[in-house]
Amino acid sequence: xxxxxxxxxxxxxxxxxxxxxxxxxxxxxxxxxxxxxxxxxxxxxxxxxxxxxxxxxxxxxxxxxxxxxxxxxxxxxxxxxxxxxxxxxxxxxxxxxxxxxxxxxxxxxxxxxxxxxxxxxxxxxxxxxxxxxxxxxxxxxxxxxxxxxxxxxxxxxxxxxxxxxxxxxxxxxxxxxxxxxxxxxxxxxxxxxxxxxxxxxxxx
Amino acid sequence: xxxxxxxxxxxxxxxxxxxxxxxxxxxxxxxxxxxxxxxxxxxxxxxxxxxxxxxxxxxxxxxxxxxxxxxxxxxxxxxxxxxxxxxxxxxxxxxxxxxxxxxxxxxxxxxxxxxxxxxxxxxxxxxxxxxxxxxxxxxxxxxxxxxxxxxxxxxxxxxxxxxxxxxxxxxxxxxxxxxxxxxxxxxxxxxxxxxxxxxxxxxxxxxxxxxxxxxxxxxxxxxxxxxxxxxxxxxxxxxxxxxxxxxxxxxxxxxxxxxxxxxxxxxxxxxxxxxxxxxxxxxxxxxxxxxxxxxxxxxxxxxxxxxxxxxxxxxxxxxxxxxxxxxxxxxxxxxxxxxxxxxxxxxxxxxxxxxxxxxxxxxxxxxxxxxxxxxxxxxxxxxxxxxxxxxxxxxxxxxxxxxxxxxxxxxxxxxxxxxxxxxxxxxxxxxxxxxxxxxxxxxxxxxxxxxxxxxxxxxxxxxxxxxxxxxxxxxxxxxxxxxxxxxxxxxxxxxxxxxxxxxxxxxxxxxxxxxxxxxxxxxxxxxxxxxxxxxxxxxxxxxxxxxxxxxxxxxxxxxxxxxxxxxxxxxxxxxxxxxxxxxxxxxxxxxxxxxxxxxxxxxxxxxxxxxxxxxxxxxxxxxxxxxxxxxxxxxxxxxxxxxxxxxxxxxxxxxxxxxxxxxxxxxxxxxxxxxxxxx
Numbered sequence: 009x010x011x012x013x014x015x016x017x018x019x020x021x022x023x024x025x026x027x028x029x030x031x032x033x034x035x036x037x038x039x040x041x042x043x044x045x046x047x048x049x050x051x052x053x054x055x056x057x058x059x060x061x062x063x064x065x066x067x068x069x070x071x072x073x074x075x076x077x078x079x080x081x082x083x084x085x086x087x088x089x090x091x092x093x094x095x096x097x098x099x100x101x102x103x104x105x106x107x108x109x110x111x112x113x114x115x116x117x118x119x120x121x122x123x124x125x126x127x128x129x130x131x132x133x134x135x136x137x138x139x140x141x142x143x144x145x146x147x148x149x150x151x152x153x154x155x156x157x158x159x160x161x162x163x164x165x166x167x168x169x170x171x172x173x174x175x176x177x178x179x180x181x182x183x184x185x186x187x188x189x190x191x192x193x194x195x196x197x198x199x200x201x202x203x204x205x206x207x208x209x210x211x212x
Numbered sequence: 213x214x215x216x217x218x219x220x221x222x223x224x225x226x227x228x229x230x231x232x233x234x235x236x237x238x239x240x241x242x243x244x245x246x247x248x249x250x251x252x253x254x255x256x257x258x259x260x261x262x263x264x265x266x267x268x269x270x271x272x273x274x275x276x277x278x279x280x281x282x283x284x285x286x287x288x289x290x291x292x293x294x295x296x297x298x299x300x301x302x303x304x305x306x307x308x309x310x311x312x313x314x315x316x317x318x319x320x321x322x323x324x325x326x327x328x329x330x331x332x333x334x335x336x337x338x339x340x341x342x343x344x345x346x347x348x349x350x351x352x353x354x355x356x357x358x359x360x361x362x363x364x365x366x367x368x369x370x371x372x373x374x375x376x377x378x379x380x381x382x383x384x385x386x387x388x389x390x391x392x393x394x395x396x397x398x399x400x401x402x403x404x405x406x407x408x409x410x411x412x413x414x415x416x417x418x419x420x421x422x423x424x425x426x427x428x429x430x431x432x433x434x435x436x437x438x439x440x441x442x443x444x445x446x447x448x449x450x451x452x453x454x455x456x457x458x459x460x461x462x463x464x465x466x467x468x469x470x471x472x473x474x475x476x477x478x479x480x481x482x483x484x485x486x487x488x489x490x491x492x493x494x495x496x497x498x499x500x501x502x503x504x505x506x507x508x509x510x511x512x513x514x515x516x517x518x519x520x521x522x523x524x525x526x527x528x529x530x531x532x533x534x535x536x537x538x539x540x541x542x543x544x545x546x547x548x549x550x551x552x553x554x555x556x557x558x559x560x561x562x563x564x565x566x567x568x569x570x571x572x573x574x575x576x577x578x579x580x581x582x583x584x585x586x587x588x589x590x591x592x593x594x595x596x597x598x599x600x601x602x603x604x605x606x607x608x609x610x611x612x613x614x615x616x617x618x619x620x621x622x623x624x625x626x627x628x629x630x631x632x633x634x635x636x637x638x639x640x641x642x643x644x645x646x647x648x649x650x651x652x653x654x655x656x657x658x659x660x661x662x663x664x665x666x667x668x669x670x671x672x673x674x675x676x677x678x679x680x681x682x683x684x685x686x687x688x689x690x691x692x693x694x695x696x697x698x699x700x701x702x703x704x705x706x707x708x709x710x711x712x713x714x715x716x717x718x719x720x721x722x723x724x725x726x727x728x729x730x731x732x733x734x735x736x737x738x739x740x741x742x743x744x745x746x747x748x749x750x751x752x753x754x755x756x757x758x759x760x761x762x763x764x765x766x767x768x769x770x771x772x773x774x775x776x777x778x779x780x781x782x783x784x785x786x787x788x789x790x791x792x793x794x795x796x797x798x799x800x801x802x803x804x805x806x807x808x809x810x811x812x813x814x815x816x817x818x819x820x821x822x823x824x825x826x827x828x829x830x831x832x833x834x835x836x837x838x839x840x841x842x843x844x845x846x847x848x849x850x851x852x853x854x855x856x857x858x859x860x861x862x863x864x865x866x867x868x869x870x871x872x873x874x875x876x877x878x879x880x881x882x883x884x885x886x887x888x889x890x891x
Binding site for chain 1: 242243244245246247248249250251252253254255
C-alpha cells in the first residue's frame with residue numbers, strides 16, 4: 009500500500025514537473041476520492057494529502073472503477089491504473105477495452121510483493137483475505153506449489169488481456185526501488201508518439 | 213522393581229499423545245493478512261517430519277510425566293530378601309493355645325486336648341516354627357520356638373509330647389480373648405526378633421465353652437494373613453448343673469440362711485438334685501439335705517438354714533450331676549479383723565482428764581476392726597500390738613523397741629504435748645532437732661488438711677470436712693527437722709504442724725501435737741475424733757478387708773505367705789484351687805472360701821456364629837467353606853504389604869509434579885519467545 013502510494017506520488021510529481029496536468033482517484037469498490045486534473049500551485053499538495061488518507065479496505069471492484077474513470081475523463085488522457093490486478097480478469101476486461109477504445113492511453117502498473125509470487129511468506133496460520141475478509145488455514149510450504157501455479161496462470165491471463173487491448177503493462181515489485189518503475193514508465197512514454205497530453209489516474 | 217497393579221502401565225501408551233501433538237502442526241489461532249486468498253487452497257493439518265519435531269525437550273518432559281504417572285498408578289515396589297522368604301516352602305510360625313481352664317477338668321477333655329496338640333505338631337512341615345502356650349486365667353509357655361528350633365525335626369514330636377506330658381488343667385476361668393490377643397503380639401515379636409515374615413497360623417485347642425471370656429476379641433485389630441484354626445474338644449455330654457453362692461440373708465439374725473443358686477446348662481428336661489451342707493472340719497452334715505428341681509436353662513435359688521452356733525467353715529455339695537468338677541462351693545463366715553491397741557501412759561486411773569478414758573470410750577462398739585485395748589506403763593515390757601498410743605515420755609530402750617515394732621509394720625501415735633517428750637520423738641524417728649515454741653494466742657484452729665492423705669480422705673466429702681469448730685487450747689508451734697520422710701497431714705492456722713506422719717520401715721509414726729484430753733483441745737469431744745481414730749486403727753492393720761467368700765481370680769491377689777490350706781499346710785504358688793484357706797498375719801487368723809468362677813460352669817459350646825459376629829478370621833479347618841490361601845495369593849498379600857511399607861508411588865508422583873512444573877516453565881518461555889517473533 010505504502011509502495012503504491014509513493015509510486016503514485018512519484019508519477020504525479022514527475023508529470024507535474026513536465027507541465028502536465030495531473031489528477032488522482034483512489035478506488036476500492038469504486039472511486040472513493042478524486043482530485044480532478046489541474047496545474048496550479050498547491051495542486052501537488054492536494055494530491056499528497058489525498059494519498060495520505062486512510063484506506064477503507066473494501067473489496068476491489070475494478071470494472072466499476074474503470075467505468076467511472078471513463079465518465080470522468082472525456083478527453084483523451086494518459087490513464088495509469090496502479091493496482092495489484094489480482095481480481096479475476098474477466099470481471100473488468102470489458103471496461104478496460106472501452107477505456108482504450110475511447111482513445112485513452114491506458115497504462116497498468118501491477119504492484120506485487122515478492123511473496124505474492126513465491127508464497128515464501130508467513131507460517132501455518134489462518135490467512136485472511138485483505139479485501140474479502142475470508143480466512144483459510146494455510147501452511148505455506150504445502151500450499152506454495154498450487155499457489156504458484158494459480159498465480160502464474162492469472163498473470164498469463166492478465167498479460168494476454170492487456171496485450172489484446174493495447175494496454176501497456178508493467179510490474180512494480182515492492183522490493184525494487186521506485187525509480188525502476190518510473191524509468192520503465194518514461195521508457196514506454198517516450199516511445200509513445202501520440203502522448204501529447206497526459207492525464208493520469210492513479211490508485212494504490 | 214515390581215508392580216502391584218502392572219496393568220496401569222498400559223497407561224504409558226498415552227505417551228503417544230504428546231508425540232502426536234508435537235508432530236501435528238498446531239492449528240494456530242494466528243492470523244496473517246494477505247492480499248488475496250484467491251490462489252490459495254486450504255491446507256490440512258499434517259505430520260511434521262521427524263527432524264521437524266517442535267521443542268524436543270518439551271516433548272521428552274511430557275512423555276516422562278505420562279510415563280511417571282502410569283508408573284505411580286501401577287504401585288511400584290522393590291522386592292527384597294524378605295519377600296523371598298514367603299514362598300510356598302517358606303517358613304511358617306504356628307502358635308498352639310491349649311485351654312487349661314476349669315471347664316477342661318471335665319472327664320477326658322484335657323487329655324484329649326493334649327493329644328490333639330501332639331497330632332498337630334506331627335503334621336507340621338520341618339520349616340515350621342512352633343510355640344505352645346496354655347491359657348486359663350493366665351498364659352504360660354509350654355514349648356518355646358527356641359526349644360522347637362533347637363531340636364532335630366525327627367525328634368521334635370517326642371520332645372513335644374514330653375513337654376506336654378505332665379500338664380494338668382487348672383481351676384482358672386477361660387480368658388480366651390486375652391490368650392488370642394497375646395498370641396498375635398507373640399507373632400509380631402517373633403517377626404521382629406528373627407526379622408522374617410513367615411506365614412502365621414494360630415491353633416486354639418479348647419472346649420470353647422460359652423463361659424469363655426471372649427469380649428476382647430471384638431476389639432482386636434486382626435493382622436492380614438492370620439487365620440485362626442479352632443480345634444474344639446468335645447465332651448461326652450454338654451449337660452451340667454452348677455452351684456453359685458449368692459450370699460447370706462441376714463448375718464446378724466439368729467437363724468441365718470445361705471442363698472445358693474443351682475443352674476441348669478444343656479439339660480433338656482427338669483433335673484432333680486440334692487444339696488448337702490457339711491461342716492468343713494468334721495465333714496458332718498449340719499442341716500438336712502435339700503431336694504431341688506431345676507428347669508432347663510433356669511436357675512433354682514435355695515435358702516439353706518445355717519444354725520447360728522455353727523461357726524463353719526462349710527461346704528455345700530450338689531448331688532445328682534454327672535459333671536462333678538463344679539459341684540461344691542465353699543462357705544466361710546466373715547470374721548472381723550482384730551486390731552490390738554496398746555496405750556502407753558503413766559496415768560494410774562482412767563479419769564476424765566486422761567487420754568485413756570477417751571480411747572476406751574472411742575473403741576466401744578467397733579465391729580470391724582475388732583479392737584482389744586491394753587494399757588501399760590512406759591517402763592514395763594512392751595506388749596505386741598498393731599497400734600501403739602504413746603502418751604508418755606519413754607525410756608530410751610522402750611523408744612528403741614517402739615522403733616523396731618514400727619519397722620516391722622506396727623503403727624505408733626505419739627502425743628507431743630510437752631518438751632519432755634521430744635527425746636522420745638528423737639529416739640523413735642532418729643531425726644533432730646525438734647522443738648516446741650509457745651504461741652501467744654488462747655487457742656489455735658486447724659488451718660489446712662491434706663484430704664488426699666488416707667488418714668483424712670474419709671473426711672474429704674464437703675459434709676464432713678469442716679474442722680474449724682475444734683479449738684486447740686494453749687497452742688504451741690512444732691518445729692520439725694527438714695526431711696523428705698516427714699509429711700504434714702494437717703496444720704494449724706499459723707502453719708505449724710498439727711499432725712505429722714513419718715513412714716518408718718513397714719510401719720509409720722503419727723505425731724499428734726497436743727494430747728487427747730479436754731484440757732488440751734475440743735478434739736476428743738468432736739464428732740471427728742472416733743472416725744479419725746478408727747481410720748488410724750484400720751490403717752495399722754496390714755491385711756485388707758476381705759469378703760470371706762471369693763472366686764479364684766480374687767484369691768490370686770492374696771500373698772502366698774499369708775495363706776494356708778484348710779489343714780494348715782503352707783501353699784507353694786498361692787491359691788489355685790477351690791477350697792477353704794486360712795489367712796493369717798501376726799494377730800489374726802481367719803477363713804476364706806475360694807470358689808470356682810461361675811462362668812466356668814456354662815459348658816454349652818460356642819458356635820461358628822459367635823466367632824463370626826466377633827469378626828474372627830477363621831481358617832478353612834474351622835470353617836470348611838473358606839478356601840485355603842494359595843501360594844499366589846500369599847505372594848500377592850506379601851506384595852501388598854511391602855508396597856504399603858515402601859510407598860514408592862509417592863516419590864514417583866512427586867517427581868512427576870516436579871517435571872510438570874519444569875514443563876510449564878519451558879512452555880511459558882517458548883510461547884513468549886514465539887510471540888516476540890514477527891508473524
